[in-house]
Amino acid sequence: MARYVRLIDMERCMGCRSCVAACQVENYYTPGSAWNVMVEHEVGTYPNTRKVFATMNCMHCEEPPCQKVCDAIGVKAITKNRYGVVLIDYEKCIGCQYCAAVCPYGVPQFNKSVEPLYPGAARVPYEQVAVADRHPTHRKKANVVEKCTFCWHKIEQAIADGKEDRVGKDHQYTPSCDVVCPVNARFFGDIDDPRSEVARRIGAKKATQIKKEFGTRPQVYYVLEGGDY
Amino acid sequence: MTRLLFAGLLLAGLAGVALAQQAPVPAPARLQDLATAIREGKVDVGRKYDASDTKARFHVIHIETLGMSECSSCHTGRNYQPDYLLLRKEERLLKRAGGEIDRGACLSCHATGGIGSTWYVGRATR
Numbered sequence: 331m332a333r334y335v336r337l338i339d340m341e342r343c344m345g346c347r348s349c350v351a352a353c354q355v356e357n358y359y360t361p362g363s364a365w366n367v368m369v370e371h372e373v374g375t376y377p378n379t380r381k382v383f384a385t386m387n388c389m390h391c392e393e394p395p396c397q398k399v400c401d402a403i404g405v406k407a408i409t410k411n412r413y414g415v416v417l418i419d420y421e422k423c424i425g426c427q428y429c430a431a432v433c434p435y436g437v438p439q440f441n442k443s444v445e446p447l448y449p450g451a452a453r454v455p456y457e458q459v460a461v462a463d464r465h466p467t468h469r470k471k472a473n474v475v476e477k478c479t480f481c482w483h484k485i486e487q488a489i490a491d492g493k494e495d496r497v498g499k500d501h502q503y504t505p506s507c508d509v510v511c512p513v514n515a516r517f518f519g520d521i522d523d524p525r526s527e528v529a530r531r532i533g534a535k536k537a538t539q540i541k542k543e544f545g546t547r548p549q550v551y552y553v554l555e556g557g558d559y
Numbered sequence: 560m561t562r563l564l565f566a567g568l569l570l571a572g573l574a575g576v577a578l579a580q581q582a583p584v585p586a587p588a589r590l591q592d593l594a595t596a597i598r599e600g601k602v603d604v605g606r607k608y609d610a611s612d613t614k615a616r617f618h619v620i621h622i623e624t625l626g627m628s629e630c631s632s633c634h635t636g637r638n639y640q641p642d643y644l645l646l647r648k649e650e651r652l653l654k655r656a657g658g659e660i661d662r663g664a665c666l667s668c669h670a671t672g673g674i675g676s677t678w679y680v681g682r683a684t685r
Contacts, residue, residue, distance in 0.1 A: 393679075393680045395678035395679055398676075398677070398678050399676075399678055402676055403608050405608075424608065425609075426608035426609050426610060426617075427609065427610040427611055428608065428610055428617065430610065431610045431617065431660070432662075432665065432669070432678045433662075434662045434679075440611075543663075543666065543681070544662070544666065544670075544679045544680075544681070545670070545671070545679050545680030545681045546679065546680070547680075
């Protein structure tokens with residue numbers, strides 16, 4: 331069984347936000363609830379300063395506190411499937427935002443209302459797709475929480491096509507943010523396959539998870555400048 | 560003079576014994592009991608689950624019942640901390656929150672072995 335992980339190489343990321351844009355188009359972005367954001371941080375002392383960039387999306391933790399709290403209050407809208415992907419069922423979500431409160435990474439986004447991308451203007455192409463025709467993870471609703479799904483609709487397609495081994499290699503089976511990176515700062519694939527590029531790079535570049543003190547065991551790894559901490 | 564000193568020492572000793580007898584139960588033990596009572600439903604904290612509503616369970620538990628009455632107990636009062644791996648720059652956790660929340664504060668009670676429900680395993684990666 332594949333266990334999918336992502337690697338983000340912050341030594342290579344230049345902050346172009348291609349991944350952010352790709353995520354928005356792929357996942358029917360609605361203003362106020364981004365699934366993938368770029369975070370900037372200035373380092374150094376004037377005049378020798380520069381910026382470090384990190385994209386933040388769902389970590390799909392192996393010990394997801396969002397799921398624990400959702401289960402504890404009996405809502406059970408959050409699940410972690412056997413491929414390691416943490417998903418929210420919008421039909422079950424009650425919008426309590428407990429998941430947002432416990433996530434150490436600030437991932438779950440509460441969608442107070444589903445607003446058009448350009449109010450008063452024509453809908454962009456992806457907004458014109460009828461809600462019923464979309465994948466369940468894209469059927470946006472008001473007053474529920476949503477987040478990155480590792481582009482589960484693509485992985486699901488790979489499984490249906492019997493192409494699990496192509497996840498992370500073929501664009502139609504790989505999360506869009508990882509496909510579009512122009513500087514090869516993002517990789518996606520099966521960490522349990524030692525031949526996969528993502529597994530090799532995590533080992534070779536000593537990639538690490540962030541905020542390990544929470545014990546959530548994220549499935550997104552970062553190459554941090556200066557190595558692990 | 561010696562009598563006076565002896566009497567003083569005696570009084571101080573008696574006062575110490577009296578204080579020790581009246582000493583309150585250590586706060587952590589009381590918190591533990593309170594946390595258990597909340598989980599067992601013995602303390603009424605409401606039935607509404609909404610982290611953004613200050614009158615709902617989430618805030619009632621933390622502010623009124625557990626006594627974390629200072630907003631700064633959880634909210635940092637800042638929109639963004641310079642630690643880019645800690646918080647998102649663009650968004651607040653909750654729309655009406657009085658500043659971001661440093662989730663490190665949650666660890667003291669909600670990690671393994673804490674008095675709160677265990678949301679965080681509190682150990683490094685395997």
